[in-house]
C-alpha cells in the first residue's frame with residue numbers, strides 16, 4: 328500500500344487525482360478465520376488492527392452488516408476527553424487519549440485530532456463542588472485537569488453568556504486542555520486501511536444472523552453470506568449488542584436508546600473549543616467546515632430506529648441558546664440519530680462471556696467514540712490472550728453479579 | 744413525538760408521559776433463595792427487544808397511572824395500550 332504524505336498529495340494532484348488506490352480490500356468471506364470481529368464500527372476495526380499489530384494474528388475478519396463506520400462511529404459528535412471521575416474509567420479513557428495523540432502517525436491516516444480543550448460548565452454550587460472533586464480525582468490519576476472561573480471562561484469564549492442574571496448562571500467549569508475533537512469517518516477509514524494492510528479481511532454487507540456453539544465453545548457465525556467458522560468471536564455492535572448476545576443465549580444489562588445530533592449551517596469561526604453543560608443539558612463545538620455540532624441527551628424509550636423525538640431536539644436547542652443567545656438566529660442544517668447501548672453504571676462491558684471464545688465489547692452508550700483506540704487495544708488483548716488487559720479487567724460482565732459496579736452515572740462530567 | 748393513548752385519559756403527547764422500561768419483570772417471591780447471579784438477572788438484565796416489545800409508561804403529568812404499551816421498537820408504532828392489572832401481565836407470561 329502506498330504511504331500517504333505531502334509528497335503523495337502533490338504527485339496525485341499532477342495526475343488529476345486519478346491514480347489513488349482503494350484504501351482497503353473489500354474482501355469476501357473465507358470459510359474459516361482465527362478470529363472474527365462482528366461490527367465494523369471504529370471499535371471493531373480498531374480491535375482487528377491491534378489484534379494484527381500487537382498480537383501478530385493475521386487470519387482475521389471484520390464482518391459488517393452495512394458499510395464500515397456507518398453506525399454510531401459516523402453519527403457522533405466526536406468529543407474526546409478523559410476527565411472521568413472513577414479511577415477505572417479515567418485510566419481506560421486516558422489510555423485512549425494517549426493513543427489518539429499519536430494515532431495519525433501510527434496508522435498513517437489523518438484523523439484530524441484537534442486538542443482544542445473541553446469545558447464542562449458548572450451552574451450551581453453543587454456543580455462546582457462536583458467539578459472540584461472530579462478535577463482533583465483526575466489530577467491524582469495523572470490526568471490534566473483544572474478549574475476555571477466565569478471570567479476566565481468569558482475571556483476564552485467571548486460569545487458565551489456569563490451574565491449573573493442568566494436562568495442558569497455560569498459559575499465556572501472544569502477544563503481539560505488535552506481534550507478535543509477528531510474526524511469521525513477518519514477513525515473508521517484509517518483503522519480499516521491499516522488493518523487491511525496487515526492482512527485483515529474487511530467484509531461489508533454481511534449481517535450476522537446466528538452464533539453457533541458446540542457445548543459452551545463458540546464455533547462460528549451464520550451470516551447472510553454463509554457460515555463462517557471461528558473459535559474466537561468478538562462482538563462489537565453497539566446498539567445491537569443485546570440482539571447478538573441473545574443469539575448466544577446471553578442476557579445483557581443494556582437498553583438501546585435513540586441519541587440525536589444536529590449541525591447548523593456553516594458559520595465563520597466563532598468557537599474554538601468544546602462546551603458542555605450538564606445543567607442546561609447540551610454541548611457544542613464548531614467543525615472545520617464551520618458548522619456548529621450540537622448534541623444532548625437520549626430519547627427516554629428503547630428504540631432501534633436511528634431517529635428520535637422532536638421535543639428532544641427542542642430541549643437541546645433551548646440549552647444551546649441559553650448558553651449562546653447569539654446562536655438563536657443560526658439555522659440548523661441536518662439532524663440524525665444513532666442507537667446507543669446504555670448500561671446501568673454508564674460504563675462499558677469489555678469482557679469474556681460464559682460462552683468460551685465469545686467476547687463482548689459494548690455498553691459504551693453515549694460516550695464511546697473517545698474510547699475507540701483504547702477499547703480496540705484492550706479488547707484485542709482480551710481476545711488474543713483469552714484474559715483481560717489490566718485496564719479493562721474491571722469492565723467485566725461479572726461486575727453486575729459481584730456488585731463491583733463503576734458508578735460513573737452522574738459522576739462523569741456529562742453523558743459524552 | 745409519540746402520540747400515546749393513556750387507557751384512562753385518551754391520546755396525549757409523549758411529553759406528558761415518563762418511560763418505565765420493560766414490563767412484567769417479576770419481583771422474586773423468595774428473595775432468600777436467590778444467588779448473586781439471580782439477583783443480577785432480576786436487577787440489571789433486560790430483554791432490550793428489537794421489534795415487538797411490552798413496556799410500561801406512566802402518565803406523569805396527567806392521571807399518574809402506570810399502564811402497559813405494546814410498541815414496535817424499530818418503527819416506534821404503538822400497537823396497543825392497556826391498563827396494568829394481573830390479567831394483562833399474566834397473559835405476557837404465557838408467551
Ligand SMILES: Cc1cc2nc3c(=O)[nH]c(=O)nc-3n(C[C@H](O)[C@H](O)[C@H](O)COP(=O)(O)OP(=O)(O)OC[C@H]3O[C@@H](n4cnc5c(N)ncnc54)[C@H](O)[C@@H]3O)c2cc1C
Nearest residue numbers: 366368369370392398399400403404406535665695696697
Ligand atoms: C448522536 C451521537 C453522539 C455521540 N457523541 C459522542 C461524543 O461526542 N463523544 C463520544 O466519545 N462518543 C459519542 N457517542 C457515542 C459513540 O458514537 C459510540 O459509543 C461509538 O461510536 C461506538 O462505536 P462502535 O464501533 O462500538 O459502534 P458502531 O459505530 O455503531 O459500530 C457497530 C457496527 O455494528 C454493525 N452491526 C450491528 N449488527 C450487526 C450484525 N448483526 N452483523 C454485522 N454487523 C452488525 C453496525 O452496522 C455498526 O456498523 C455519540 C453517539 C451518538 C449516536
Ligand SMILES: [Zn+2]
Nearest residue numbers: 749752802806
Ligand atoms: Zn392518564
